[in-house]
Amino acid sequence: MQIRGAIFDMDGTLIDSLGSWDDFISFFETKYQLKFDYVKNADLLRQFRTTPINEVAAIVHEKFGIGDSAETIATELAERLEIFYRTRVECKEDVPAFLAGLSQKGVKMCIASATKPELIRVVLRRLGIDGYFSGIVSCEDIGKNKSFPDVFLAALDRLGTPKAETWVFEDSLVALQTAKKAGFHTVGVYDRNNDRQELIAAYSDEYIAAGESICRLL
Numbered sequence: 001m002q003i004r005g006a007i008f009d010m011d012g013t014l015i016d017s018l019g020s021w022d023d024f025i026s027f028f029e030t031k032y033q034l035k036f037d038y039v040k041n042a043d044l045l046r047q048f049r050t051t052p053i054n055e056v057a058a059i060v061h062e063k064f065g066i067g068d069s070a071e072t073i074a075t076e077l078a079e080r081l082e083i084f085y086r087t088r089v090e091c092k093e094d095v096p097a098f099l100a101g102l103s104q105k106g107v108k109m110c111i112a113s114a115t116k117p118e119l120i121r122v123v124l125r126r127l128g129i130d131g132y133f134s135g136i137v138s139c140e141d142i143g144k145n146k147s148f149p150d151v152f153l154a155a156l157d158r159l160g161t162p163k164a165e166t167w168v169f170e171d172s173l174v175a176l177q178t179a180k181k182a183g184f185h186t187v188g189v190y191d192r193n194n195d196r197q198e199l200i201a202a203y204s205d206e207y208i209a210a211g212e213s214i215c216r217l218l
Contacts, residue, residue, distance in 0.1 A: 003107055005161030007152055007184070008133075010113040010120055012049065012171035012191040015127070017089045019193055020081060021045060027080060032066040042195070049194070050146040050172045052114050052139045053077045078116065085123040092189075094213045099132045101218040112155040112168075114139040114146065134158065146175040149182035156184075167206075176203040189214065 011017045028034040038045070044063075048056050057074035060066065067073040102109060109132050113120055117138045124130035135158040137151055144150045156166055168179040171191040180186050180203050188204030190197060190212070201207040208214050 002165050003102075003105075003167050003185075005156070005159040005166035006102055006107050006109045007112050007155045007159070007166060007168045007179075008109065009168075009170045009172065009175060010111055010115060010123070012193060013169050013189045014092060014095050014111075014129070015089050015123060016092050016191075017084065017123075020084045020089075021048060021193075023084060024077060024080060027076070028060070028064075028066060032064075034064055034066055046172075046174070046194075050114055050139075050174050052145065053081070053116065054140065055145065078119070081115075082119055082122065085119055086126065089123055089127075091127050091129065092191075092214075094215045096127075096129055098214045098218065099129055101215065103132055105218075108159045108161055109133050110155040110159050111136045112151045113137075116140055146172065146178055149178050152179050152182055152184060171200070173200050173203065176200060180205075187217070 008014055025036050029036060054074050057077055058070040061070040061073050099109065111120055111133050115138065117136050120136050121130065124133065137155045137158060139145050139151050142150045142154055152168055156163055159166060163183055166184060167187055168184040169187045169189060170176045170179060171189045171194055173196050176186050176188055186204050187206045187208065188200045189208045190210045194200065206217060
């Protein structure tokens with residue numbers, strides 16, 4: 001199948017950053033004496049990974065009763081995430097080479113992420129891959145998370161490529177299910193912080209497994 005446009009999730013797909021949630025939880029456990037059960041809250045963590053920070057903050061504030069307000073939690077999350085992006089996060093293996101290969105083939109590329117646009121720009125610039133993308137679409141700007149197709153459709157509009165020739169690259173099961181249902185060609189990307197890889201592979205037209213290079217798609 002021909003590819004003319006590529007819509008990339010950022011966290012867990014382009015960059016190795018989903019471990020930041022462990023950092024957030026450790027912070028909350030220390031500051032607010034939160035006792036977080038990873039097993040009991042596994043579904044909640046999956047939801048967080050495709051949800052804008054302001055929505056995550058509201059859920060955390062309501063469910064666990066921490067922070068003066070959801071706005072306080074959102075500010076704390078944003079501050080810690082920016083530090084994480086500025087100092088620690090790196091590209092996933094072979095991503096720069098893959099983006100360069102797509103660029104050489106004339107493929108248009110766009111980011112569709114639940115992260116704030118200004119934070120997306122911070123990490124893309126630091127990693128030297130910002131020049132590959134013609135646009136950034138954030139769930140926060142759209143007002144809906146990736147349970148809805150709006151962010152992918154907005155990215156498609158930004159690219160101006162035919163949907164049938166536009167591929168969505170994601171590590172999240174929810175996001176892949178949404179993109180698949182919306183009619184996109186889907187590429188699932190393994191990330192060690194996500195479970196349910198069999199289901200992720202099932203909703204992927206192409207699947208990059210653990211230890212496999214994404215460059216095989218070039």
